[in-house]
Amino acid sequence: MELELFDHTEGQITSAQQELVSNLLQFAAQKLALAENTEMSLTFVNNPEIKKLNAQYRNIDRATDVLSFAAEESGDESPIIMEPELAAEIPVSLGDLFISIDKVSEQAKFLGHSVDRELGFLAVHGFLHLNGYDHEDPNDEKKMFSLQREILDDYGLTR
DSSP states (O other), X not given: OEEEEEEOSSSOSOHHHHHHXXXXXXXXXXXXXXXXXXXXXXXXXXXXXXHHHHHHHHOOOSOOSEEEEESSOSOOOOOOOOOHHHHXXXXXXXXXXXXXXXXXXXXXXXXXXXXHHHHHHHHHHHHHHHTTOOOSSHHHHHHHHHHHHHHHHHHTOOO
């Protein structure tokens, strides 16, 4: 999976944390057996930027911890007909994640675990949303949270 990372926090996220998230999301992509030509982006932001995005796209005027914008919502687009070999070469974009580093720190402190654990949790949580998982009803929540816990535990990022 191709992952682009962007830091809008003016260096508040360390290169070690970026590497952790990158490796964790690659691990999660393997768990989900995603195609190698899958791509996504992750932008690390502060509370003011994520608050603005949350207000603009969700009409919620407060900072949140993670926002996911899936590239291919269940859509109205008509499929493009092409040879299977050509289709396999076209990258599959999952979409974009935004994580508030401010919220990562706040929530890690509140929950009593490491910043790295919270960062990994939010990255996997948003990643699963990009892959069609959600927690709107109890059955979906159980499936998503179970997979989330499995990925984090198998990676070794436990509470």
